[in-house]
Each structure stands twice: as C-alpha cells, then as structure tokens.
Amino acid sequence: MQQFDILHLTSFWCYPGIPAGKAARNSGIPYILSPRGTLVPYCLNNGWLKKKFYLNLFEKKNISAASAVHYTTELERETTHGHNRLINPSFVVPNPVDIENLTSLPSKEEARKYLDLPQDAKVISFVGRLNRRKALDVLVQSFAGVAPQLDNNCCLLMAGHDDGYGIRLQKLVKKKGLANKVRFMGFVDAKKRGFILRASDLFWFATYPGENFGHAAVEAMAAGIPVLFSENVGISEDAVQNEAGIVVNLNPDEIVKKVMGLLSDKEKLNSISMNAQQLIFKYDATKITPLMLTAYEDVLRGSRSPELRWR
Numbered sequence: 430m431q432q433f434d435i436l437h438l439t440s441f442w443c444y445p446g447i448p449a450g451k452a453a454r455n456s457g458i459p460y461i462l463s464p465r466g467t468l469v470p471y472c473l474n475n476g477w478l479k480k481k482f483y484l485n486l487f488e489k490k491n492i493s494a495a496s497a498v499h500y501t502t503e504l505e506r507e508t509t510h511g512h513n514r515l516i517n518p519s520f521v522v523p524n525p526v527d528i529e530n531l532t533s534l535p536s537k538e539e540a541r542k543y544l545d546l547p548q549d550a551k552v553i554s555f556v557g558r559l560n561r562r563k564a565l566d567v568l569v570q571s572f573a574g575v576a577p578q579l580d581n582n583c584c585l586l587m588a589g590h591d592d593g594y595g596i597r598l599q600k601l602v603k604k605k606g607l608a609n610k611v612r613f614m615g616f617v618d619a620k621k622r623g624f625i626l627r628a629s630d631l632f633w634f635a636t637y638p639g640e641n642f643g644h645a646a647v648e649a650m651a652a653g654i655p656v657l658f659s660e661n662v663g664i665s666e667d668a669v670q671n672e673a674g675i676v677v678n679l680n681p682d683e684i685v686k687k688v689m690g691l692l693s694d695k696e697k698l699n700s701i702s703m704n705a706q707q708l709i710f711k712y713d714a715t716k717i718t719p720l721m722l723t724a725y726e727d728v729l730r731g732s733r734s735p736e737l738r739w740r
Contacts, residue, residue: 441462461725465524469509504661518739532652539627553688554625584610599613631692646674
C-alpha cells in the first residue's frame with residue numbers, strides 16, 4: 430500500500446472496499462469514496478435493516494475517514510450528504526459515457542426496418558433495468574393516453590434486464606389494452622440498443638427518486654433522441670439548462686399533454702436533439718478523466734479547484 434499516493438474506493442456494499450479502506454487508513458494514505466447512488470435515501474431504504482447493520486458495522490469507518498466524497502451530480506450530493514450527516518469534503522465529477530459508439534448509428538429508417546416497425550409510427554422507448562424506480566408504470570399509463578390520440582399508430586419499446594418488475598408491467602399493459610402496442614424486448618446488446626434508440630421519437634427516463642446520474646439518458650441523447658426526464662434524475666438540471674431535454678411531472682395526464690405537444694412540434698424536437706448532442710460531450714471520457722485527475726491532485730495538495738465544485 431505504501432507505493433500508492435492515493436486510493437479511490439468505488440466498491441460499496443461489498444467486501445473489497447472494507448480491507449482496502451482499512452489498509453489505506455493504517456498506511457496513512459488518503460482515499461476518495463465514490464458511492465455512485467448507493468447512499469441516496471431510495472437505495473438505503475431498499476433492504477434497510479440489512480444495510481443499516483452492514484453500514485454501522487463496516488462501511489461507516491470507510492465513509493468517515495474518506496478524504497473526500499465524489500458525487501456524479503449535484504442532485505446526488507444534495508440527497509446524500511445531508512441525509513447521511515456526512516461532514517467530509519465533497520466534489521462533483523459526472524460519470525464518463527462512451528459517446529463515440531453512439532454518434533455513428535444507423536438511420537431511423539434502417540433502425541425501424543431492422544426492428545420491423547412502421548416507418549410512420551410514433552415510437553417511445555426505454556432501455557434499462559425493469560424495476561420500480563424507473564416509473565415504468567407511469568410510462569405505461571401515459572402511453573395508454575397517448576395511443577388513441579395517435580390513432581394507435583404508435584409503439585412502446587421496453588428493453589433491459591427484468592429486476593422482477595416485468596410481470597407487473599405486462600399485467601398493466603394487458604389491462605390497458607396495449608398488448609399489441611408494447612414490446613418487451615428483454616436484455617439487448619449494444620448493437621440492438623443502438624437500433625432501438627435510433628428508431629425512437631422519444632426516450633423515457635422520468636424516474637422516481639433515487640436516480641443519481643442517468644447513464645441511459647445520456648446514451649439516448651448521444652443518439653439524438655429527445656429524452657423525457659423527471660426532476661429526480663441527476664442530469665435533468667443540465668438538460669433543462671441547455672434545452673437538451675424535457676422535464677415532466679409524474680402525472681400521466683400532464684405527460685400525455687406534454688408528449689402530444691412535442692410529437693406535433695418537429696422543430697422543437699429537432700432543436701432538443703441538436704442541443705442534446707452538443708451537451709453529451711461534457712460526459713465523454715476525454716473530458717471526465719482530466720477532472721478526476723484534478724480531484725486526486727486537489728486531495729494530495731489540499732487545494733480546491735473550482736471546476737470540481739468543492740464543498
């Protein structure tokens with residue numbers, strides 16, 4: 430351990446971070462902790478008794494002795510630092526996203542042909558884990574209100590690993606009479622994910638609280654697809670400030686009005702798409718890596734670089 434100048438712990442709720450933190454403390458080596466959403470209230474409340482025991486027995490020492498806590502967005506810091514009564518210095522550096530592979534995708538026409546979708550249909554998509562936090566129940570309810578107004582010439586694509594929420598969603602889809610309009614596509618590889626994104630008119634990421642960053646949303650933005658956010662998503666503030674996304678309340682009636690307005694305004698959709706494709710380069714690894722290196726230097730030198738938004 431003595432050969433290192435600084436340690437960066439990204440392992441939380443699992444064993445490797447415990448001995449690593451202890452070794453750093455014993456060797457007098459500073460370390461940074463990246464919880465990456467694991468300490469937001471939603472995640473802490475999910476299996477809270479087991480997590481409280483584990484936190485108090487093992488992780489609390491790692492947290493309290495960290496030289497700094499790294500957050501991926503301001504929203505993650507706001508919902509984590511005070512809730513857990515942390516007094517460590519903290520800074521913000523976004524997650525890096527592989528932008529290059531998402532800016533050279535097939536055309537919308539090619540994507541729809543590959544997925545066997547009508548060229549003139551309106552397509553809304555979601556790619557990510559199928560679990561409660563993603564507010565996919567609200568998505569289905571909203572889509573049920575949108576479909577009749579589009580003369581049912583529309584499709585909802587939901588792709589990703591099922592965390593046990595899929596059956597509930599399928600029942601809701603059937604109840605709403607949408608079985609022939611909603612496709613559950615299961616886990617998809619990078620190639621098929623690209624086709625789904627490019628075939629879409631809108632991408633859903635209006636989640637419930639607990640979404641510290643929004644990796645899937647950045648991928649959709651990189652593909653030029655306008656994203657529907659909720660204020661519970663870490664990067665939603667960036668999207669709004671740059672007119673690169675749309676924030677909605679988790680109310681199906683309001684969402685239906687917002688979606689119908691967007692789908693009928695091609696100029697606005699194109700503007701959001703172009704702004705999003707400019708914003709996403711902020712999250713490219715070539716931009717994020719220097720920021721994290723600056724954070725390491727700040728910790729070692731005791732300095733506070735303003736671009737990291739230290740507190």
